[in-house]
Amino acid sequence: MSEHGIEVTVNGHRHAARVEARTSLGEFLREGLGYTGTHLGCEHGVCGACTVMVDGAAVRSCLMLAVQVDGAQITTIEGLAEADGTLHPVQQALRDNFGLQCGFCTPGIAISLACVMQEEAGAGEGARENALVRAMSGHICRCTGYQGIRRAIRQLSGHQPAADEAEAVA
Amino acid sequence: MKPAPFDYVRPASVAEACRILAEAGGGATVIAGGQTLVPLLNLRMSQPFVVVDINGIDGLRGISRVEGGTRIGAGTRQADALADDTLARHLPVVVAALGHVGHYQTRTRGTVGGSIALGEPAAEMPAAAVALGALIEIASVRGTRQVPAREFYVGPYMTVLEPDELVTGILYPDWPEGHFMLFREVARRPGDFALVGLVGALAVERGAVSRAGIAWFGMGPTPIAANQAEDALVGTALAGIDVERVARLAVADAAPFDDHHASAEYRRTVGLRIFARTLRETLDIRSAA
Ligand code: FES
Ligand code: FES
Numbered sequence: 001m002s003e004h005g006i007e008v009t010v011n012g013h014r015h016a017a018r019v020e021a022r023t024s025l026g027e028f029l030r031e032g033l034g035y036t037g038t039h040l041g042c043e044h045g046v047c048g049a050c051t052v053m054v055d056g057a058a059v060r061s062c063l064m065l066a067v068q069v070d071g072a073q074i075t076t077i078e079g080l081a082e083a084d085g086t087l088h089p090v091q092q093a094l095r096d097n098f099g100l101q102c103g104f105c106t107p108g109i110a111i112s113l114a115c116v117m118q119e120e121a122g123a124g125e126g127a128r129e130n131a132l133v134r135a136m137s138g139h140i141c142r143c144t145g146y147q148g149i150r151r152a153i154r155q156l157s158g159h160q161p162a163a164d165e166a167e168a169v170a
Numbered sequence: 171m172k173p174a175p176f177d178y179v180r181p182a183s184v185a186e187a188c189r190i191l192a193e194a195g196g197g198a199t200v201i202a203g204g205q206t207l208v209p210l211l212n213l214r215m216s217q218p219f220v221v222v223d224i225n226g227i228d229g230l231r232g233i234s235r236v237e238g239g240t241r242i243g244a245g246t247r248q249a250d251a252l253a254d255d256t257l258a259r260h261l262p263v264v265v266a267a268l269g270h271v272g273h274y275q276t277r278t279r280g281t282v283g284g285s286i287a288l289g290e291p292a293a294e295m296p297a298a299a300v301a302l303g304a305l306i307e308i309a310s311v312r313g314t315r316q317v318p319a320r321e322f323y324v325g326p327y328m329t330v331l332e333p334d335e336l337v338t339g340i341l342y343p344d345w346p347e348g349h350f351m352l353f354r355e356v357a358r359r360p361g362d363f364a365l366v367g368l369v370g371a372l373a374v375e376r377g378a379v380s381r382a383g384i385a386w387f388g389m390g391p392t393p394i395a396a397n398q399a400e401d402a403l404v405g406t407a408l409a410g411i412d413v414e415r416v417a418r419l420a421v422a423d424a425a426p427f428d429d430h431h432a433s434a435e436y437r438r439t440v441g442l443r444i445f446a447r448t449l450r451e452t453l454d455i456r457s458a459a
Contacts, residue, residue, distance in 0.1 A: 001175035021178035021221065022211070043172060044209035048275060057249070057278040063208040064279065065201075067178050068223065112275055137360040138273030 006070040010035060011079025019066040026050040026061035029076060037077040037107050041140075048139035051108035052076050058115040058135070077107035080114060090114045093152035101143035109139050109149065117156065129157035173211035180223040184309050187224055187336055192311040194220050196333040201225075202245060203280035205272060206288055230283070230338060233257055239343045244283020244307075244336075248272065251282050261342055263302070263351035267294040267369055273361040287337045289322075289329045289392065292363035294355070296323060297387035299340055300395050301370040307339040316341070323392035345381070349373040352384060354448045356440055358431070364388040365432045366440045368420075368448060370396075372403065379403045379411070389437055390425035398423055399445075408453055417446040 002021045007014065010033060017032055024043070029035040029052065041047035043062045050061040053075035080088040087095065090113045100106040112135045120128040132153045141149065181187040191198050199218035201207050202225070210216035224230060230245030233254050240260045242251060251257055252268045271294050272280055285295035286306060299306070299319035306317045311334065319340075322329050331337065355367035370384030382400040385393050399420035403411065426437035 002177040002179075004178065021176055022173040024172070024208070024212075043212050045205060045276065048273075051275050054278075058275045059278050060205070060275055062212070063204050063276070065178065065204070065208070065221075065223075068204075068225065116274070134360065135274040138275040 004067045004070070006067060008069050008072055008074055010074045011076060017066075021065065021067055023066045024062050025052070025054075025059075025064040025066050025069055025074075028066035029061060029074070032066070035076045035078055039104055039107055041104065046140070047105070047108075048112070049105050049108045051111045051138070053111055053115060056115070056118065058112045075111070077110055080110060088114055089156060090117060090152075093155040094149065097151035097155060098148035099144060099152040100141075100148070105139060105141040105143075109136070109141070112136075112138060113153070113156065125158045129153060129159075132156060172214070173208075174214055174217040176211075176218055177220045178223060179220060180226045182226050184227060184229065184336065184338055187222055187227065188309055188311045188334065190220065190222050191336060192334045194222075194334075198222050198333075200287075200336060202284035202287075203247070203276075205276045205280040206284070206290075224336070235260070236341065239341055241307075242282045242340045242342070244281060244286070244338050244340065246282050248277035248280045248282060248285070249274075252277065260344065261302070263353055263369060263371055264298050264342065266351060266353040267298045270294050270355050270357075270360075270364075270367075282340060283337045286319075286340055287329065287331060289327050290363065291323075291326050291390060291392050292365075292367070292388035293393075294364070294367065294369065294387060297367065297385040297393035298369045299342070300393045301383045301385035302342050302345070303383050304343070305341040306337060307341060308335050309338045310335040314338075319393075320395055326391050328392075345371050345383075346373045346375075349381075350452045352448050352452055354444045355387075356444060366426075366437050366444065368396075368441070368445055372452065374408065374453075377409070378405060378407045380405075384420065386420070386424050386441065388426075389441055390427070394424050396420040396423050396445075411449070411453065413446050413450050416449060417442050420445045 003018055005018050007016045026040045029038045039049040041049040045060050045063045051058050052061045054072050090110050116131045116135045120131050197219040200222050230243045232243045233256050234241050248271050258265050304319045306322050308315050350372040352370040355364045357364050364387055367387045373381040382403040384396040387393050399416045402416050402419055421438055421441045426434040428434050
């Protein structure tokens with residue numbers, strides 16, 4: 001059973017640590033560094049709750065070993081908002097549209113959607129909306145019925161909510 | 171902490187990786203993207219002594235044009251392959267298939283070689299390799315070898331790969347400019363493994379099929395080449411293709427089974443439909459009926 005020294009940057013902060021080879025990235029973030037905003041659900045890659053950004057890409061933190069992120073830049077849900085507390089557009093959209101209830105799935109969803117927003121920054125409305133919707137196939141939410149999340153995606157894609165939708169939200 | 175304890179090594183070259191695999195005598199497991207291996211580790215269904223991380227081997231990544239074809243390095247991320255221009259130009263059907271592999275969040279880590287080496291019978295990449303006539307490039311301390319994808323898969327998750335061997339790349343032969351691609355998958359949700367799927371390519375010359383490569387996934391213990399359908403198509407004029415008959419021949423080569431996702435009968439019925447529809451749409455042949 002090997003142990004390894006690693007150095008990672010999480011939400012702009014550098015951390016050096018020793019990890020057992022079998023420690024997952026998700027467990028390391030939560031137990032080792034105290035970033036408990038990353039939620040571990042299934043721990044076998046199905047639910048998406050554990051999704052974090054590693055070097056700009058959305059990955060399942062339950063399916064990466066901590067030792068594999070040596071030298072990487074990681075963003076967790078704690079690092080998505082700005083320093084002054086201004087929410088990331090994805091967080092704001094989820095909030096505006098009742099896109100979360102218990103919030104267990106939300107950190108992973110917010111990270112995935114934020115990654116897509118970054119990648120599709122130059123894309124047209126329709127393409128961005130498609131990409132956002134497609135990324136949702138990698139997440140399970142047991143509370144919202146997805147409607148609020150779908151509305152948040154519409155907002156992120158630049159749609160004005162239709163009158164009946166605005167009413168439904170209110 | 172879920173997995174059983176193991177040692178972790180990160181070789182910097184294929185030679186070093188092969189040496190470690192050889193020394194481990196079957197007790198080592200290769201981690202590429204980890205999108206299948208880590209769930210198995212977490213469930214303790216896999217308990218290797220050594221996990222060999224090949225992500226530090228730069229030479230394993232990348233897509234290149236080679237004599238007569240296109241090579242995908244085994245360590246190429248599925249997301250990178252999906253966005254690759256060379257692949258889109260020369261192997262559009264592989265790109266179409268890649269869009270169905272896992273999810274956005276797993277393609278960022280998952281590799282093409284990992285999917286090929288795993289041999290999940292309902293997965294897209296192995297079937298695409300079988301359909302297109304790809305060669306699997308393999309290395310070990312004993313040297314290198316190339317195995318046709320059609321001989322690589324022997325059962326569910328079983329391949330001819332020896333415990334000390336590493337898949338280093340996949341070589342796809344060129345298909346003529348303007349060839350048709352065939353792809354259709356039926357799954358419960360996007361990103362799920364297919365209940366039934368088919369993938370392939372057809373080349374047409376002077377109004378007749380000149381070359382056909384078609385394979386099923388989710389239709390048996392391995393990806394399955396639709397040999398009889400391929401034979402029936404090659405040499406036939408487009409106008410003379412009996413779509414329903416070819417579809418029946420294709421299903422005759424499949425060996426679907428019952429599981430908790432679907433019955434064998436369901437798979438055969440759906441297979442018949444999607445084969446006929448895909449072929450008809452692709453060739454724009456009007457149904458005789
Ligand atoms: S905890 Fe990682 S996908 Fe469920
Ligand atoms: S808000 Fe509870 S699981 Fe999604």
